[in-house]
Amino acid sequence: MMLKEPVLKILGKQYAPSTMVELKFGRYDLMFKTDDQGRPILLFMGTKAADGNIKGERYSRRLKIDDSGHVIKDHWEHKGKATP
Template structure:
C-alpha cells in the first residue's frame, strides 16, 4: 500500500538528527528513524499491541541528493510486514 499524502506530510519534515521518533496519525501508530540531517529514512506504520510493539508495515526512503544537498528524488518503498519493539526502558 502506498503512503497517503497526510503521512507523507509528516515524514517530509525535518526532525532531530539520528533519532527515533514515535507519533500517531488517526488510528495508526508511527515510528521512524532519522538520518544525520534529520530526514526520516525508515518508517513503521501500524497499531501498537498490548506489549507496546507496533505491528504493521515497514517503509524505507530512497533519497537522491545533488552536490548542494538538495533533494532530486524522494521515494518511499514498502518493504512488507514488520513488528518493531518501541517499549520504553524502565
Template sequence: MKLGPPIQKILQKRYPPLSIVEKTFGNHDLAFKTDEEGFPILLFLGKKQADGRIKGDRFARRLVKQDGQIIKDHWDHKGKAT
C-alpha cells in the same frame, strides 16, 4: 499499501537527527528513524504492541541528494513489520 498525502506531510518535516520519533495518526501508530540531517528514512506504520514494537508495515525512503538539493525522494514498501 501506499502512503497517503497526510502521512507524507508528516514525513516531509525535519526532526532531531539520528533519533527515533513516535507519533499517532488517526488509528495508526507511526515510528520512524531519522538520518544525520533529520530526514525520516525508515518508517513503521501500524498498531503499537504492549512491548513497544509496531505491528503493521515497514517502509524505507530512497533519498538522493546532489549539491545539497534533493533530486530523488521515494518511499518503498518493504513488507510486514512484526
C-alpha cells in the same frame, strides 16, 4: 499499501537527528528513524503492541541528493510487514 498525502506531510518535516520518533496519526501508530540531517528514513506504521514494537507495515525512504544539496530522488518504498 502506498503512503497517502497526510502521512507524507508528516514525513516531510525535519526532526531531531539520529533518533526514533513515535507519533499517533488517526488510528495508526507511527514510528520512524531519522538520519543525521533529521529527515525520516525508515517508517513503521500500524498498531503498537505492549512490548513497544509496531505491528503493521515497514517503509524505507529512497533519498538521492546531488553535491550541491538539491534533492534528485525522494520516494518511499514498501518493504513488507513489520513484526510478523
